[in-house]
Amino acid sequence: MAVSPGTSESGAATVELELDGMTCASCAARIEKRLNRLEGVSASVNYASEQASVAFDPERASVSALIAAVEAAGYHAAIAGPTGTPSDPVGPYRRRLLGAATLSVPVVLLALAPGLRFSGWEWVALALTVPVVFWAGWPFHTAALTNARHGAATMDTLVSVGTLAAWTWSAVVLLTGLSEPVYFDTAALITTFILAGRFLEARAKRRTGEATRALLALHPQEASLWEDGEARPVPAATLRVGDRFLVRPGERIPTDGIVEEGAAAVDASLLTGEPLPVRAEPGSEVTGATILTTGRLVVRATRVGEATTLAQIGRLVNAAQAGKAQVQRLADRVAGVFVPVVIALSLATLVGWLVSGADAAAAFTHAVAVLVIACPCALGLATPTALIAGTGRGAQLGLVFSGPEVLERSRRITTVLLDKTGTVTEGRMSVVAVIAGPGHDTEGLLAAAAAAERSSEHPVGAAILAHAAATGVTVPTAEAFNNDPGLGVRAEVAGHTVTVERPPDPGDAEARLPAELRRAVVEQEAAGRTVVVVGIDGAGAGVVALADRVKPTSAEAIAGLTRLGLRPVLLTGDNPRAAGAVAATLGIDEVCAGVRPDGKVAEVQRRQRAGEVVAMVGDGINDAAALTQADLGLAIGTGSDVAIEASDLTLVSGDLRAAVDAIALARRTLSTIKANLFWAFAYNVVALPLAITGVVDPIVASAAMAASSVTVVANSLTLTRFRSSRTGA
Numbered sequence: 001m002a003v004s005p006g007t008s009e010s011g012a013a014t015v016e017l018e019l020d021g022m023t024c025a026s027c028a029a030r031i032e033k034r035l036n037r038l039e040g041v042s043a044s045v046n047y048a049s050e051q052a053s054v055a056f057d058p059e060r061a062s063v064s065a066l067i068a069a070v071e072a073a074g075y076h077a078a079i080a081g082p083t084g085t086p087s088d089p090v091g092p093y094r095r096r097l098l099g100a101a102t103l104s105v106p107v108v109l110l111a112l113a114p115g116l117r118f119s120g121w122e123w124v125a126l127a128l129t130v131p132v133v134f135w136a137g138w139p140f141h142t143a144a145l146t147n148a149r150h151g152a153a154t155m156d157t158l159v160s161v162g163t164l165a166a167w168t169w170s171a172v173v174l175l176t177g178l179s180e181p182v183y184f185d186t187a188a189l190i191t192t193f194i195l196a197g198r199f200l201e202a203r204a205k206r207r208t209g210e211a212t213r214a215l216l217a218l219h220p221q222e223a224s225l226w227e228d229g230e231a232r233p234v235p236a237a238t239l240r241v242g243d244r245f246l247v248r249p250g251e252r253i254p255t256d257g258i259v260e261e262g263a264a265a266v267d268a269s270l271l272t273g274e275p276l277p278v279r280a281e282p283g284s285e286v287t288g289a290t291i292l293t294t295g296r297l298v299v300r301a302t303r304v305g306e307a308t309t310l311a312q313i314g315r316l317v318n319a320a321q322a323g324k325a326q327v328q329r330l331a332d333r334v335a336g337v338f339v340p341v342v343i344a345l346s347l348a349t350l351v352g353w354l355v356s357g358a359d360a361a362a363a364f365t366h367a368v369a370v371l372v373i374a375c376p377c378a379l380g381l382a383t384p385t386a387l388i389a390g391t392g393r394g395a396q397l398g399l400v401f402s403g404p405e406v407l408e409r410s411r412r413i414t415t416v417l418l419d420k421t422g423t424v425t426e427g428r429m430s431v432v433a434v435i436a437g438p439g440h441d442t443e444g445l446l447a448a449a450a451a452a453e454r455s456s457e458h459p460v461g462a463a464i465l466a467h468a469a470a471t472g473v474t475v476p477t478a479e480a481f482n483n484d485p486g487l488g489v490r491a492e493v494a495g496h497t498v499t500v501e502r503p504p505d506p507g508d509a510e511a512r513l514p515a516e517l518r519r520a521v522v523e524q525e526a527a528g529r530t531v532v533v534v535g536i537d538g539a540g541a542g543v544v545a546l547a548d549r550v551k552p553t554s555a556e557a558i559a560g561l562t563r564l565g566l567r568p569v570l571l572t573g574d575n576p577r578a579a580g581a582v583a584a585t586l587g588i589d590e591v592c593a594g595v596r597p598d599g600k601v602a603e604v605q606r607r608q609r610a611g612e613v614v615a616m617v618g619d620g621i622n623d624a625a626a627l628t629q630a631d632l633g634l635a636i637g638t639g640s641d642v643a644i645e646a647s648d649l650t651l652v653s654g655d656l657r658a659a660v661d662a663i664a665l666a667r668r669t670l671s672t673i674k675a676n677l678f679w680a681f682a683y684n685v686v687a688l689p690l691a692i693t694g695v696v697d698p699i700v701a702s703a704a705m706a707a708s709s710v711t712v713v714a715n716s717l718t719l720t721r722f723r724s725s726r727t728g729a
Contacts, residue, residue, distance in 0.1 A: 017052040019045070021075040021145040023156055023198075028149065034073045035066060052077070074146040093199040100136035100195055103128045104188035111185035133167045139198075157339045159194050163185075163187045163370040177668040180365065196388065208438070212449070218289040218310060218542045218621070223254035239301050247297045249457075255288040255304035264295025265458065269421075277458065279487070286538055294457055294483060318528055320657035338681075342688075346370040349692050368692040373684070385476050391667030392723050398637070398652035399662045406648040407673065409632045410666035416561050416627070416659070417592075417604065419618035420572035423636055424656055425548040425558075429459045431467035432529060433545040437513075443473055445542040449534045451478040452491040452498040460497035460532060461489065463546050464500070468564050471525065488532065499535040500544075509684050514539040520545075528581030547578075550585050553726070555655050558586045558710040560660035560725055564614070571600055573622060581642040600626035617651075619661050634659050657726045672719055676712045682707040 005455035007338070021026055022721040028045040031052065035043035040057030043066075054066055063079065070077035109116055109123045130711050134141075137159070144160035163186075170182035177287040224231035224241055224246040231246040239245065244260065245251050265277035268290045277293050280286055286299055289307045305311065345368045354362035391401050401407070420425050434442045439501035450468035453461030454475065468475055476500070478491035488501025503521045513521070513533065517540050524531045534542045558568050569590040570583045592603055600616075604626050607614050616626050619636035625646045627633030635647035636654055649666070690696040 001352055008319075013058045014053070014055050015066065015079060017054060017066065017070065017079060019050045019052055019070065019075055021143075021146070021301075022050060023139065024215060027075065027143075030152070031070055031073055031075055034069050038065060038069055046297070049622050053637075072281070074149060075257050090199065093346045096139075096472045097195040097199050098190070100132045100188070100192040101585050103132050104185075107188045108185045108440040116622075117266055118595055122170075122182055123183065125282070126174055127173060129167060129184045129188050132188045132191050133163050134169060137163055140191075142281045144649045151242075159190060160373065161294045161339065161343065163190050165368065166190070179426040193385070196438055218252070220252040220254050220289070224248075236545065237305075239304050241301055241304055242300045245299055245301065247292050247299060249292055249294055249296065251292055253286050253292065253297075253299065255287055255301050256308045257286055257288075257299035259284045259286060259297050260300050261298035262296045264297050265290040265293045268725040276633075284361075293517050293522075324610060326385040338684075340708045342371070345692060351691075358563070364678075368690065370688060372404060373687045373696060382680050382712055383673050386669055386672040386676055386719065389719040390665060390714045390722075393720050394662070394665055396662055397722075397726075398658060399665060400637075400650040400652065401648070401666070406632065407462050407666045408673070409613075409648070410615075410663050411670055413566060413615045413632055413663065415567045415569060415607060415612045416615045417569050417571040417600075417630070418619060418656075419616075419620065419623050420570055420579060421575055422619040422654075423549055423617055424570070424586060425550050426654075427548065427580060429463040429530065429546045430549045431544060432547045432549070433509065433524065434542065435517065435545070437517045437540055440541045442542070445534055445562075446471070446544075447473050447475055448493050448496070448498045448536060448541070449500050449532075449544055450475045451493045452489050452500050453483075454478055454490075455481040456483060456489050458483075458489075460530065461500070466543060496536050497538065500532050501535070503533050518541050526577065528575070528578030542717060550582055550655070551656060553655050555586050557656035557660055558588060558651055560657060561663075564660065566663070571595060571616075571626075572605060597622045597625055601629050615657070615663070632663075634662060655726060661723050664725070669719060676715055679711055680708060
């Protein structure tokens with residue numbers, strides 16, 4: 001969330017800077033290092049969001065000095081606007097990729113299929129590759145120049161040197177009429193494949209910040225200000241602490257407050273993740289953006305604006321994003337050494353052959369052979385082809401990766417924290433037991449309860465009605481329906497007064513419930529179930545137990561995570577009894593229950609400080625900050641948009657076994673990338689000496705380079721045969 005210059009609690013000025021020109025994580029590190037060199041400045045640069053969060057002493061530094069430092073590093077900076085629309089990082093790469101791919105296809109066909117060639121085909125190849133190399137590949141050349149000015153070398157340097165060397169040599173051969181091979185197809189392929197990888201990265205970066213925007217969208221725009229017994233609509237943003245406002249059924253509460261009048265049931269699932277509404281009555285605290293399901297409340301505002309609980313969750317998401325380690329592409333890690341060595345070897349080859357008495361044409365041919373054989377075609381293919389194959393297979397299996405850094409983090413995961421409701425359970429109430437008291441039968445009891453609940457909007461009522469329909473019970477008509485939010489319902493059914501309400505307090509239970517029903521209540525609640533008592537004409541007639549059912553595949557998923565060497569932990573806002581019952585069913589030994597959103601983040605951080613590498617699986621808004629703080633966040637695709645946007649991996653289905661597939665596929669993809677990089681560099685280690693000594697000429701070098709590329713692509717395509725633990729296919 002962009003923030004204009006302000007002042008922190010410590011008195012230091014703070015500013016958010018929007019950055020432009022970064023092409024890899026090393027760029028972010030360079031900017032951060034340059035900013036932190038300034039006196040009185042503490043900066044953190046987020047490569048994913050392309051922003052810098054800077055705290056500085058106004059007496060020793062200024063915003064203009066911060067911007068000047070970024071500009072001096074070769075990049076651009078501006079103060080982030082509070083409401084500006086973020087630029088689209090995908091569009092430019094999409095256009096360049098489409099253009100490069102369209103123009104490269106005929107060049108490659110002409111180079112690989114002699115039967116398609118015609119007189120002067122080289123000139124056509126030259127014309128087609130000019131826009132590919134100099135327009136589509138322009139970002140790589142400018143980045144290489146920026147890196148060169150700072151004495152650095154990255155993947156951009158490899159791409160720029162390789163494409164320009166291949167294209168320039170080919171153009172010189174064509175223009176001078178030399179009888180030497182041309183490598184226009186090499187220059188075109190390098191540019192196109194590297195652009196494909198950058199396009200995937202840019203698409204992932206575009207999602208950064210959407211979690212916060214989705215959170216803010218939950219705030220209602222309008223509130224009903226309550227004055228002198230009347231409600232007056234006002235913009236919610238104008239509410240101040242102490243204002244009283246009215247909330248009606250179905251409305252979102254506009255801001256945090258304390259109930260002063262009325263009683264209602266409030267859906268607070270965005271905080272707790274639990275489906276059962278909570279009772280709100282005078283003195284109860286309510287949270288902004290939660291939903292009033294039944295009843296009517298007059299609330300006094302206690303926190304507004306940036307002080308609300310929802311705003312705090314948004315800040316947690318932002319803080320977790322900013323705190324993530326900047327992950328560099330594996331190729332960039334070695335490029336800083338590889339590129340200068342290759343360039344030095346090429347120049348040394350040129351000089352060495354000239355000194356040995358070879359003519360200039362032969363010396364240049366051998367020098368170009370060094371560049372061509374070291375040209376990063378296989379290196380450039382190593383990451384994007386594996387990424388495309390892995391993410392493509394993931395899409396077939398309903399797995400959505402947010403970016404390549406996810407793959408690297410998945411390898412180190414040791415612990416998986418699992419939200420309960422909607423993740424390992426179905427996320428809705430279901431009847432699990434109907435227990436009739438003396439003189440009653442279960443069918444009649446269920447029919448009476450369903451009749452009384454027919455007009456209720458409560459999840460318990462919906463579950464009882466659904467169970468009656470599923471078991472074929474005929475539900476009679478009810479009259480004189482009355483709903484007491486948070487307590488229960490009352491109705492007249494076939495001449496009898498039927499109530500469905502929460503169990504009485506222990507002191508009242510003996511008078512109202514037979515002993516066997518009291519035991520049933522205790523047993524069901526001990527198992528972590530929600531219990532309601534069905535009363536007929538003032539006497540307890542039976543008990544209905546409800547629970548959020550464990551998904552049929554969750555136990556298999558937990559076993560799968562364990563097989564991957566991971567430790568599953570249940571982390572939930574639900575009560576310890578319900579959480580313990582679910583954990584026992586699934587074979588999970590460790591449970592953290594009754595945890596609010598900030599507590600989930602704290603639990604993730606505690607484990608990270610202890611040396612654990614944490615994955616978090618969740619589906620609710622209350623999980624968003626923890627998903628972002630975790631080393632690997634996995635969101636259930638049937639959950640909230642906020643959780644999905646905050647995650648690294650989205651599991652489109654509600655099947656927890658998809659988490660097993662996701663981690664296994666991510667690890668497999670990372671292993672494939674590493675194998676690709678190994679073969680790409682191993683090829684160079686073997687081939688470079690042959691090129692330097694003249695054993696390999698540019699034609700053979702080009703063929704060998706193509707062979708290494710085919711090896712890398714073939715290895716990447718093995719990912720398309722990854723088998724799902726859910727379907728076996």
